[in-house]
Each structure stands twice: as structure tokens, then as C-alpha cells.
Amino acid sequence: MDAARYLIDYLIFPGFLFTAVVGLLTTWVDRKVTARVHWRVGPPWYQPFADTVKLLGKEVIVPAGARKTGFLLMPVVGLAAATLASTILWKANLDPGSSFIGDSIVVLYIMTIPAIAMILGASASGNPLAILGGAREMKLLFAYELPLVIAMLTTVYKAGSFSFENILGMQAASGQFLGSFSGTLAFIVAIFCAQAKCSILPFDIAEAETELAGGAHIEYSGAPYAVVRLNMAIMFFIVPVFIVTMFWGGFTFVGWKILTSILKYVAIIVIMVLIKNTNPRVRIDQAVRFFWGPMLVLSIIALILAVLGY
């Protein structure tokens, strides 16, 4: 009986179906806000769904020099990991009792698997441009993980526990972590790391439409490319959810709290899209220097302030 419940959790409600639909709608919000910034009308709401269905119906090409298994399997591995992270996050938000010890660590490390799967899939494709994109993604992964973990440790220190139940409970009892000085600093660091994690504009170095022609995804076509895009949509959906859970009191769907929950989420998405639209792409060395320089210093200051009680 438990197994069936877990399967339904994973495949339908907080899991795959729900996350995919809301994730695709989130990418529509991204495209629409970008269009409004450009003074355009922008695509209709069903545009991401049309793209996905169209890609599912197209021919699947495996390049001659590719390793077929790794090339076709890696997008699915990334999708499975992103879905698992989303399921754990939403279960912890909707029903704090289902939280377990250290699940914030689990979610943080499961969220790196889509990036690793992307690197492996790009390397298996046998295209030099894709391998270059994969190498850049790897450097970016090393760059942003350290500040993100230290920013997360700030909230963990304040809550005194690694589990989402205690982090959310602490925020419900004594105010959101975003309200404190160290929480705000860590939140800024987390927003920039989220930008790199979703690989959107200042840090979309791995894709680089203009000089790498799609980068790590260059050889994917048809259904595998639909899975890759779905994967990116889900990452774009769950990284803000993770930030809201860690810093901004999480989500509750009781009474008027529904409205504030949705507003919090949309606010973070709009901040990320505005950063995306007002910044050019940086080089990989600039990105690494940015994350290991100012962002690392900011996150360490936030951690010290949290220890001092600010």
C-alpha cells in the first residue's frame, strides 16, 4: 500500500505530472516577461506545450560518433532526478510530517544530477562543441555549488537542523529568515546561484546559442530534446521553490496563505527573469571569479553574522 502511495506521489501529484505542467507554465512566464521587457506581445500560454508535443513527434537522430546508450539515457536520468527533488520538496511543504533528517542536503545534491547528466550526455554525443559546452557546465557547477552550500548553511544554523520540517517550523515560529540581516545576504547569494543552476542568462555559458550553437544540447533532436527542455523547465520551477522553502517561509495552501504563497514564487521568478534580461553573458573565467570571489565572501559573511545572532 505504501509503495502505491509513493508511486502516485512520484508520478502524479507533487511529482512528475504536476511539476512538468507547472514547470512548462513557468517557462511561459519567463518568455512572456522577456517579451514585455522588449515591448513585444510574446507567445500565448500554450506555447511551451506546443513545443514539447512537436518535439515528441519529430525524428530522433543519433549521431554517427555517439555512444547510443549514454546519449539517449542521460536526459531521462536528469529528468528522474529533478522530479525526485521536486517530490521531496513539495511533500515537505505540504505535509511537514513526511520530512526526514537531512532532506535539505538530499535535495541540494539531487539538484546537481541534471547538470551532471547534461555533461555526460554531451560527452557521449561525440560533438566537439557539445563537449566544450559540457566542460563549461562542469566548471560552472564547481563554481556555484560552494557559495550555495554556505548560503544554505546560514539557514541551517539558524534552524539548528538539516530537515525541512525544522527549517519551516522555525520560520513559522520566529519569523522568516529573509527578514534578518544574514538571511538577506544569503538570499542574494542564493538568487545568483539559482541563475547559474537554471542556466539562464548571465550564466547560460554551457548552452551559448550564439557561439556554441546550443552547446551541450547541440546534437539532441526529437523526443530526447523534448526531455532535455522539460528537464530545464522543471529545474526553472524547483530552484525558486527551494529558495522560498529555505529563506521565505515555504508554501502553505490553507486559506489566504494560498495567495501569498503564489506571490512569493512569482516574485522570485520575476526577479530572476529581470536579472536575465538586463545582463549580458559572462565568460567562464569571469563566472568562476564571480562565484569564488564576491559571492563566497558574501555567503561567509552571512554565515558569520548568523553565528553572531544577526
Place this chain on the structure above:
Amino acid sequence: MSLTLKALKKSPWVFHVNTGACNNCDIEILDALTPRFDVERFGIVLVGSIRHADVLLISGPVSRNILPRLKRLYDAAPKPIKVIVVGACGCTCGIFKDGYNIIGPVDKHIPVDAYVPGCPPKPETLIAGVVKVLSTL
């Protein structure tokens, strides 16, 4: 009409290749993609890789150097792919007809679905060409 074809009509992704044009058509193609015309309303997006494309937009007469690349591009594209030729040179070789390195218009080498004549065509004509190709699906 199947669901995937319906979806294809809503999101044609374009890959652009210049097979030896004088750059006038390319400027007009870029104009059609600017915010003024806002082709993203119809789901048209310029993609970087031929593997992601649904529409192959070709400008210019085919020169001897580009021909093997053009054939490889057409073979590398995931089917169904639609081919649109832009400009007088792409349709008929235009003023480059007697050039020493020109080996015929595009439709002599790969199948073409729509022609957008003009030297150069206006962006409105280009968008009309894409719409016409989609109506043949």
C-alpha cells in the same frame, strides 16, 4: 490532422543558412526576427543547431564550395523539415546566373517547399512565406 502536426504549426523553429547571398536577404531576415515584427507570437524562434530546426531558411544562389555543406545540413535535419528559399538569387540565381562558381539555384540540389522572391524581400513577405509553408502541412 494529428496532434504533432498541429503543434508543429504552432511552433516552427527556424535555422538560417547563407549559401552565397550578398547579405541583403540576411539583413531582412534579421529584421523579421526583431521585436518590431515579434514572430515569437506565432512560436517562430531562431535556433542555433540544425538538429532543433523545423524550417530551413536558405538565402542565396548555391556556390560550389557550399554545396556539400548544404546537402549535409539537409541530411542532418530531423524530418519533417520544410525548406524555404529567400530572395531572387535563391529562386533563380538572379544576377549571379553566369558566375563561374555558381552551380544552379537551390531547388536543383534539395527539395524546396516555398519560394520568397524579391531583391531583397520585405520582412512581411518572409513571414507570409513561413505561413504559406505551414498551410501546406
